[in-house]
Amino acid sequence: MTIMSEHWIDLRSDTVTQPSTAMRAAMQAAAVGDDVYGDDPTVNRLQEVTAEMFGFEAALFAPSGTQSNLIALMLHCGRGDEYLVGQDAHTYKYEGGGAAVLGSIQPQPIANQLDGSLALADIAAYIKPDDMHFARTRLLTLENTIGGKVLGPDYMREATRFARARGLATHLDGARICNAAVKQGISMVDAVAGFDSLSVCLSKGLGAPVGSVLCGSKDFIEQGKRWRKMLGGGMRQAGILAAAGLYALEHNVARLADDHVNAARLASGIGEIAGLTVATPQTNIFYVEVPPGACDALRATLARARIRATVGPRTRLVTHLDISAVDVERIIAVFTAFFNDWRAPQ
Known part of the structure; x- marks a missing residue:
């Protein structure tokens, strides 16, 4: 039957997901400018709102989460450097090997635990010694949610503190970080506390048709603009897309x-x-x-x-x-x- x-x-x-009628109306009414020149008021507003929501100094609108993650990896790591990443993580498994192909950055995959986390002992074991034979370990990347699983704030705090103590920067692929925060009943700031950078996807559960936002320090984001341009992510009247992201953040989180x-x-x-x-x-x-x-x-x-x-x-x-x-x-x-x-x- x-x-x-x-x-x-x-x-x-x-x-x-399809943009709602209200989201389409917001897109149609968006004020626009040339974002490569920094002139698009709606893109600028989206970046300001996202940075404030997650507790960062600045943010950068990108066409996709793949690109915003890659920008972060290329800012944290130089040619011949290494990032530690979960075997099941998006930045390792599902983004076409971009870090290696385009950034000359070596991934060091680590087996994820059943709850999606990386054991601190495993992280420690894969940090390379200061020796010319090894790639230089520069960055720890985590993902939340990962496979729909939520990494709690206690673990995130321990992992970022551990990384910092070992001289590593930290990046969070927060494609679905809003799902994690809503599930736990915590603020977005608390959900990402301790990370040096964050990628937030607007086109997944939040329902925007396209786009991701990279968050970090002001200097980090200024440098990120160069990589975004080089990777083909410098869009012009992008406010039409940013308006959908703003609507998503204002109406589709709870x-x-x-x-x-x-x-x-x-x-x-x-x-x-x-x-x-x-x-x-x-x-x-x-x-x-x-x-x-x-x-x-x-x-x-x-x-x-x-x-x-x-x-x-x-x-x-x-x-x-x-x-x-x-x-x-x-x-x-x-x-x-x-x-x-x-x-x-x-």
Whole structure:
């Protein structure tokens, strides 16, 4: 049985959201200038608001989180330097090797713990001695959330203090840092305390169509403008895009709690299906262990029901502002109906 949906439901990522009518109106009404000259008032406002929100001196608007992270890595590390990074971290695994290819920076991957953190003992073990045979370890990078998991403020405080004591700078890939802060009920400033730089993505759970903001000291951001230009991120009348980011920060942060609730309900509903192992979500991302023999048929069934999902033996499901509580019940019904009919090959 196929349960039809009136519209497409997209569970692949929180990057798939559509700008709301109000966000589009804000974009249309945005005052603009040439941002490369520093003349775009809406971009300038977005940078000021973001820096203040997270407790940094300055900020820089970039087209993507991949670019804002790369700018940070290239500012903290020089040619032949090294950054310590989680094996599952975005800056190591999912950004095309940009640090190595474009920055001549060596990544030193470290196994993530089950909670997404990096053990301090592991960090210590991978810091290289001052010896010409080794790359110079310059930077510790962390990610929050990572795979939907939240790194708590106590751990973040310990990790940044440890890094500082060992002479390392610290960068936080905070693509979903707002999800982490909302989940913990803490301020954005507290969520990023201790880091030298921060990348915040506007186009994931916050619902903007494009853009990320890099935060740091005034000098750090001034230097970052040169790298942004070199990497092709110097945009002109970018206020049209920045207006969407401003709207997202002003209207879409607190509502992230709704995505967390929907993820919890979806995981609970799917978790009642025999034969599936479902992780308990902390925020808006969780994983379902699907029998390999069911993947192709499940993928086809979901598509017929107008549900998009990246189905595999370890299926990631992501809730966001375009998925409602009603949509969640429809998804559960489709999964349930499918596995009621499906039988594992004998």
